[in-house]
Amino acid sequence: MGRKSPSSAQPAEREPGRGQVPPLNALRSFEAVATHGSFAAAAATLNVTHWAVGKQIRLLEQWFGKPLFERRARGVQLTAEGATLLADVSDAFDRLASGAGRLRDRRPVARVAGTVKVNALVSFALSWLLPRLPDFHRRYPDVDVRVSTTSRRLRYVGDAFDIGVRSGPEQGAGLVSRRLMADERLPACSPALLRDHPIGQVEDLRRHTLLHSASTRGAWAQWLREAGVPRLLPERQMEFEHVFLQQAAAVEGLGVALVSLPLVQRDLAAGRLVCPLRATTWRAPDYTLVLNTERESDAAVSALRDWMLEAAAQEQGQLAPG
Known part of the structure; x- marks a missing residue:
């Protein structure tokens, strides 16, 4: 028998479900x-x-x-x-x-040992790094991570750090900056706060207390300008020394905080905080890893750096402000 022409050939059978998946x-x-x-x-x-x-x-x-x-x-x-x-x-x-x-x-992990000194912003260390460190220790039980906190520029810290975490890159001799993750900010509050005074639009913030921190004093003004209500006056305002105190105050129902989404993701997932306004997200400078070039090639330093980059990349696609 002769071969069938291409036009008369029957299409090959497909496995059920294949070819029906969107891009x-x-x-x-x-x-x-x-x-x-x-x-x-x-x-x-x-x-x-x-x-x-x-x-x-x-x-x-x-x-x-x-x-x-x-x-x-x-x-x-x-x-x-x-x-x-x-x-x-x-x-x-x-x-x-x-x-x-x-x-x-299940992949075998190379036995890495050593000490890594991390210098991070206080809020980042408390809200992001420390809650996730147990996972790193499970992977690298022989690596000792020593965490210190300060907001000083790392070029003034000297060799007292291997990895730094800052808002935005830092330039200087012996330093190299690498983007860790985006810092997107939205208003957040306790769900209980919305029962008496719901927030359906930006103007509803007039009936609430806005929570500030000393290090992010201008953040609310910037967000309100981008939201189109630069002259909005809230019922009350409270200021705290640190960002993590501002976040804790929001969880306790003291008011509405302009939060960094990566730092409150656990509170959002647990329902301790909600973001009632999603339309206007303010993009602050990215969280950045600042590496000490003299220690960058150390196996323990590289392990922690790569783990932080991996954890941040996974979570960026999972941020859920709603």
């Missing part, structure tokens, strides 16, 4: 936009352009044949179909991350 890059962009409520914030999180995110969303909407977002003057809002898709996409990404984590934990 994965588009799904990642969709989750980021749905999480942050705007194309611009999603683009910043994904380190791509606003145009690239918009292209991925259009591609996904064409694939499904229906809109997934309602475009508004300030940000976007999920349609009913988009909300249904978000639940499935988030669940799928969570299961994928969980499976990858289990597989990664």
Whole structure:
């Protein structure tokens, strides 16, 4: 028998479900936009352009044949179909991350030993680094991490650190800066605070106490300008010496704090804090690793540096202000 011509050949059978999966890059962009409520914030999180995110969303909407977002003057809002898709996409990404984590934990870890001196901002050390250090110690039980805190520029600290964490890069002899993660800020408060005085729009902050910290005194003014209400006067204002005290005050229901999302992610996940206003996210300078070049190649220093970068990268895609 002769060969069948290409036009008469039957298409190969596909495994059930294959070929029915939307583009994965588009799904990642969709989750980021749905999480942050705007194309611009999603683009910043994904380190791509606003145009690239918009292209991925259009591609996904064409694939499904229906809109997934309602475009508004300030940000976007999920349609009913988009909300249904978000639940499935988030669940799928969570299961994928969980499976990858289990597989990664089975890899043999080289025996690394030594001491690493970390100098970080107080709020970052208390709210981000210390709660996650047990995971690093499980991976590298022979590495001794010594944490100190100060807000001084690291070029004045001398050789008293191997890895520093600062807001924004630092320049100087013997220093090299490397971006750790974005610092996005939103108003946050205790859920109980909203029972008597709900916050549905920025103007509702007039009925609340705004919480400040000495080191971020101008943050609220900057956020209110970007939100379009620069002259908003709250019912009351309170100031604390440190950012972590400001965050603790918000958890206790003393008022509304302008929080750094990476630092309060555990409070958001546990329901101790909520972010009632998602449309306007203020992007502060990125959290940055500042490395002592004389110690950068040390195995223990490299292990902690890589672990911090990995942990930050995983969490940036999971920030959930809602």
